[in-house]
Amino acid sequence: MVTSVLTRDEAWRIAASVPDPEVPVLTIEDLGVLRAVEVDGDRVHVDITPTYSGCPAMDAIRDDVILALTAAGFAQVDVRLVLSPAWTTDWMSDAGKRKLEEYGIAPPSGRAAHGSPSLSKGGPIRLAISVRCPRCGSLDTREVSRFGSTSCKALFECRACLEPFDHFKVH
Missing domain, CATH: 3.30.300.130 (Fe-S cluster assembly (FSCA))
Structure with missing residues (x-):
């Protein structure tokens, strides 16, 4: 042994x-x-x-x-x-988010709404207006599909460079 x-x-x-x-x-x-x-x-x-x-x-x-x-x-x-508490993108490290972007996947932006003190008090829920393209940095993007290469990602397209990319969804 x-x-x-x-x-x-x-x-x-x-x-x-x-x-x-x-x-x-x-x-x-x-x-x-x-x-x-x-x-x-x-x-x-x-x-x-x-x-x-x-x-x-x-x-x-x-x-x-x-x-x-x-x-x-x-x-x-x-x-x-371990299923509880449920995983949230808030647990991702800043280094991990940078690695995602360098790899060509738009990292999650903002904080998850669940467990938020403002949510429990009836406060505002932040919504992403746009997702920055990890290739060219443009905010002129659109969601093509709510599910990308995996269920935790959505498929986006950049209207500036015309490249598709995954976006790690905030949850």
């Missing part, structure tokens, strides 16, 4: 480096899917939250986290799927 002397911070760093299988320029930490890591001797517990409840990437993410942590010396890795 392999015995680990890795700390919680080291285990977090290893799990956090796992790439998202749908957008490989992002790690699961960038995306905000990695929620918790706990170390108990040679066992590590990892909590992940899907971007939406039917996300097909979660099995691949679970398997990749298990492989990364067992390769680092953990004898047992438990990956738990």
Whole structure:
């Protein structure tokens, strides 16, 4: 049996480096899917939250986290799927949003409405007027389809450069 002397911070760093299988320029930490890591001797517990409840990437993410942590010396890795609280684009890191834009996907803009103090008090809900093209920067864009390459993205078209692009929806 392999015995680990890795700390919680080291285990977090290893799990956090796992790439998202749908957008490989992002790690699961960038995306905000990695929620918790706990170390108990040679066992590590990892909590992940899907971007939406039917996300097909979660099995691949679970398997990749298990492989990364067992390769680092953990004898047992438990990956738990945590559905509550529901994932929100607010959990994405600023670095992740920059990586999305550099990759050609418009990052979410604004904050999710759920859980907002202004929403619970009947305050305004912010709406995106337009989405900036990640290629040329134009705001002259239009939504082509509410669903893009994955359910968490919408397909947009830039009227300036005529390029299609995904936009990570705020939720």
